[in-house]
Ligand code: SF4
């Protein structure tokens with residue numbers, strides 16, 4: 577198992593550099609293969625905001641597939657906003673038009689069984705194509721702490737069902753178990769993490785952009801995420817999805833190609849130490865809670881609509897903390913950065 581860490585400081589050079597690196601993965605694809613490329617299209621944000629996969633990275637992947645005579649397509653299901661608007665604002669639609677590649681929303685669920693969760697609705701196209709390339713963004717994540725290759729496949733769950741999973745799972749540990757199930761079902765042939773410019777602090781949508789200067793590639797998303805944690809000097813046990821992968825023995829032996837290392841400021845929601853089972857309830861009580869800024873809020877009600885616990889009432893500008901499960905979806909989807917995460921005295 578190999579993980580390649582490609583140093584790359586600018587999107588201006590990313591395309592050429594990535595194209596030459598991708599050549600070592602050509603043997604995975606056969607002419608005529610249908611290949612679904614799954615970028616991070618979280619919400620309608622500009623490429624320089626580093627919330628979504630940069631179009632230059634996507635373009636390099638599409639050129640690679642075209643050279644191999646594969647039939648590429650681009651698809652995702654955004655966490656908020658209309659698919660069309662997200663595709664336009666992120667620059668992803670322009671790249672697809674330029675490359676003459678179809679782009680569509682993942683909105684046609686079929687039910688499949690995971691290892692732990694036995695009924696998961698995923699878009700049927702995931703199982704109809706020959707191969708999948710997962711193109712994630714290197715970012716922090718207020719709930720999972722980091723979002724890398726494994727978390728990116730959450731976008732294969734159609735529409736509002738994504739919010740429902742937060743409620744169904746209830747805890748960060750269960751949600752990570754679900755994400756690991758999901759990534760195994762999607763089973764990408766190749767995973768790429770765009771870390772040329774990513775996000776630190778309170779990601780995945782409202783943190784600070786940061787130039788990490790790396791593009792990471794591997795056929796194994798679990799190993800890729802583990803290696804990125806190590807190279808970012810982050811304890812893998814702090815990252816819920818990586819911890820779950822370790823518990824399931826999914827981090828197989830691997831070689832790392834490339835000497836890149838980096839630093840990242842984690843979200844304020846990061847536990848100081850991995851929390852032992854006995855202290856989970858207390859840790860949950862002490863975890864930060866969302867708070868709405870009345871001055872920043874434009875009352876679009878996206879958070880209210882997406883809150884899986886139905887804990888938000890924007891007309892009254894209130895969050896019901898008895899109902900709130902601290903999934904931070906509201907913080908993730910708010911387009912105004914109007915939801916902060918604060919420690920409450922209880
Ligand atoms: S907090 Fe954000 S998402 Fe919620 S209504 Fe206000 S602006 Fe919209």
Ligand code: SF4
Nearest residue numbers: 883900901903904906
């Ligand atoms: S209020 Fe925010 S953090 Fe609490 S359950 Fe709703 S979306 Fe999740």
